[in-house]
Amino acid sequence: MNRILTIANIVWVDLLRRKDVYVLLILLGVMLFGLLSINIFGLGGAARYVLDVGLLLTWICSIILAVTMAGRQLPTEESRGTIYPLLAKPIRRWELLVGKWLGAWSSVAASTVVFYVLLLVVYRARGGVIDYNTLVQAILLHLAALGMVCALLLAISTRLTYGAAATVGFVLVVGSFLLVPRIPWFIAADPGANTIGLRILYYLLPHFELFDMRQRLVHQWSDISGAVSWGIIAIILVYGMVMTAIFLLLAWLGYRTKHFKRGGAV
Amino acid sequence: MQVPIEVRDLEVCIRSRRSVVHALQGISLEVGEKQVVGFIGPNGAGKTTTVHVLLGFTEATSGSAKLFGEDVRHSIARRRIGYLPELPQTYNFLTGRELLHMAGRLFDMKGAVLKDRAAELLELVSMTYAADRKIATYSRGMMQRIGLAQALVNDPDLVILDEPTGGLDPLGRLDVRNIIATLRERGKTVFFSSHELSEVERVCDQVIILVAGQIVAKGPVAELVPAGESLEQFFIDSVRKMQNREVGV
Numbered sequence: 001m002n003r004i005l006t007i008a009n010i011v012w013v014d015l016l017r018r019k020d021v022y023v024l025l026i027l028l029g030v031m032l033f034g035l036l037s038i039n040i041f042g043l044g045g046a047a048r049y050v051l052d053v054g055l056l057l058t059w060i061c062s063i064i065l066a067v068t069m070a071g072r073q074l075p076t077e078e079s080r081g082t083i084y085p086l087l088a089k090p091i092r093r094w095e096l097l098v099g100k101w102l103g104a105w106s107s108v109a110a111s112t113v114v115f116y117v118l119l120l121v122v123y124r125a126r127g128g129v130i131d132y133n134t135l136v137q138a139i140l141l142h143l144a145a146l147g148m149v150c151a152l153l154l155a156i157s158t159r160l161t162y163g164a165a166a167t168v169g170f171v172l173v174v175g176s177f178l179l180v181p182r183i184p185w186f187i188a189a190d191p192g193a194n195t196i197g198l199r200i201l202y203y204l205l206p207h208f209e210l211f212d213m214r215q216r217l218v219h220q221w222s223d224i225s226g227a228v229s230w231g232i233i234a235i236i237l238v239y240g241m242v243m244t245a246i247f248l249l250l251a252w253l254g255y256r257t258k259h260f261k262r263g264g265a266v
Numbered sequence: 267m268q269v270p271i272e273v274r275d276l277e278v279c280i281r282s283r284r285s286v287v288h289a290l291q292g293i294s295l296e297v298g299e300k301q302v303v304g305f306i307g308p309n310g311a312g313k314t315t316t317v318h319v320l321l322g323f324t325e326a327t328s329g330s331a332k333l334f335g336e337d338v339r340h341s342i343a344r345r346r347i348g349y350l351p352e353l354p355q356t357y358n359f360l361t362g363r364e365l366l367h368m369a370g371r372l373f374d375m376k377g378a379v380l381k382d383r384a385a386e387l388l389e390l391v392s393m394t395y396a397a398d399r400k401i402a403t404y405s406r407g408m409m410q411r412i413g414l415a416q417a418l419v420n421d422p423d424l425v426i427l428d429e430p431t432g433g434l435d436p437l438g439r440l441d442v443r444n445i446i447a448t449l450r451e452r453g454k455t456v457f458f459s460s461h462e463l464s465e466v467e468r469v470c471d472q473v474i475i476l477v478a479g480q481i482v483a484k485g486p487v488a489e490l491v492p493a494g495e496s497l498e499q500f501f502i503d504s505v506r507k508m509q510n511r512e513v514g515v
Binding site: 002003006009010013014017018080081082084085086087088089090091257259260 | 324
């Protein structure tokens, strides 16, 4: 455990001493405060509008951070050559992977919580009211989704360079978000067609849409239909953990026998 | 007694789309306890490949490699070793002291023991003055020194150094030589590759000469090198002889 935490700590120090997270935070702050001052289509006065756009920006920023943080961990170790003194220590490869995932996920999760706090400050300043029970559920699910993204990116980056891993990662994450919830519609729209490929995609790709509670938060559906039961939240969290474990297992399978040579992996 | 390094009939073939390179062609070597062994050869001879096999970075095509009797693929084999890579690169965003603390924690060291060990190593490599500066601000020689310090953090029984004096000025090379001498006094085994033959001649009990993936000579310098000849001359002759044999002259 000590070795896993040491690796995670390196990821944290890297994040804190780089500028990525601060840039994203400033960018998010500027955009949120910008929303307060503009009045497109007369919506400037609506707090709900601020929350809607703010949550979208929070999701986008957190996914960018998760993809770039998790995607660069292994390829950068290899390209910098820091992997050699690291693997010459009595550390097992699964410990390295879990440490990298833990560091990437916990640092991205902490940044995301800061994003939410900033959004909440702006929303409250606009006079918005929020259901804190739903907010906690939304944050929990958001963080679980980020865990999946980090594990997916680690798995992809075991065999790809950072640039390639980030590109494939973005395509998979955004593609899953947009495509997977619509697959049942496609199948229903044309049931006669060969839908095996679509069905495989439906069960293979992660269901990020399950973790997105933005609409509930913005439109306060909990007032109408009651809050989501914690049992359902727990089931979705378990699904997230299982998917994270599967991606970490894939990462281990790709990394456990990987060989390295000067200038890159073989 | 467990032999620190034991290599038998080691072959490594590196395959690319168009060719197969025989990086190592069935080498066998043994490094005994408390020895300082120089591993020399021209560029591309297979020195770093051998070191990478010993550390489990590269898989052997055939043959075996053991560290203290343990297969190199097991992480337990690395508990008693320290390693300084060629062109040491490390986490530039850490300070020198933080790097040593990080390396120590990977060996389950902590608290005052780790703090004292880091301070002792910084002193040993003459880096105390820059210990709290970020590594990004270090010169090449300073990187080499801090890399050497992290390799020694666990007080290893076997130290593997890949080109430890590369990029160092004469004073830096002297420091490395002194550190190797200190390790010898403490009864450690040192296995290092180098192009600095004068360094090898001065500090090594034994040398192993590798050319084109084959060992062409091994043994104590005094026994290998004819009287009145330098190791450098012997090395050049050995390499030429091997190259001539390769081209069929």
